Amino acid sequence: MEWAARVNSSAAPMNGGDRKRVMVVVDRSREARLAMLWALSHIVHGADILSLILFVPSSPSQHQNPMSAAAVSSASSSLSNSGGLLGRFQMPQEGRSKERKEQRSISELLASLKSLCASRxxxxxxxxxxxxxxxxxxxxxxxxxxxxxxxxxxxxxKRSLLQRLFNHKTPVEDVTDYCIQNAECLTLAVRKKGKHMGGYLINSRWQKNFWLLA
Incomplete structure (x- = not known):
């Protein structure tokens, strides 16, 4: 298993010992949750750091406005503070209410996934x-x-039958392929095989659809 050998050799000295940082892209989907749990059981060792990353899309106009990062920054801060959501900023009442709702949704999702990992x-x-x-x-x-x-x-x-017939990639596959080809670190795409067939399919830069029976 080429990818497995690379995982074993990927640990870098951190804080005086051999530990690695495993970064997992999470969202509300079943696929992301399964990939997170797979990484937790197959890749992460006791001394490692597990970083859960949630992508939050923004528009070009938001990037030109300093207010754009407020919800994301506040949600990130709230995860390390028991007091809940932080940060108040000047904006119309309706916009402020929407930002707070987004903050809460982001914070609750990440806190839930972090808690699940901690329990496991x-x-x-x-x-x-x-x-x-x-x-x-x-x-x-x-x-x-x-x-x-x-x-x-x-x-x-998993792609639908029509997508497989026409070899049509989904937006998620486009993102996954981009990360596999461009990330400097070892990048693995994980999918559970199915209800009737156990194991996982693993994709990396060196191996495609490797069937891991575990």
Whole structure:
């Protein structure tokens, strides 16, 4: 297993010992959750750091406005503060209410996933954060570089029959392929095989649709 050998050799010295940072892209989908749990059980070791990253799309106009990052920044801060959502900023009442709702949704999702990981592997250090950007693939690759991730894991959804017949890629597949080809670290796309067939299909830069019976 080429990817498995690379995982084993990817640990870098951190805090005086051999540990690695495993970055997992999360969202509300079943595929992302399964990929997160797979990484937790197959890739992450006790001394490693698990970084859960939630991509939050933004528009070009929002990037020109300093207010654009307020919800994301506040949601990220709230995960490390028991007091809940932080940050108040000047904007119309309706816009402020919408921002708060988005903050709460982001914070609750990340807190829930972080709690799930902690319950499964309490010895593992888990961090969760939203990351805002225009392009999902580029944002993920940039964040992996910023965090100096050793391994990047993404969930992958099975294509429909029509998509397979016409060899049509979904937007999720486009993002996954981009990350696999452009991320500097080892990048794995994970999909559960199916209800009647156990195991997972693993895609990497070196292997396609590797069937892992575990």
């Amino acid at each position: 592997r309490p010895e593992v250090e888990v961090e969760a954060m939203p990351v805002e950007g225009l392009d999902k693939g580029m944002t993920i690759v940039s964040q992996a570089r910023k965090l100096e991730a050793n391994v990047l894991v993404l969930g992958q959804k």
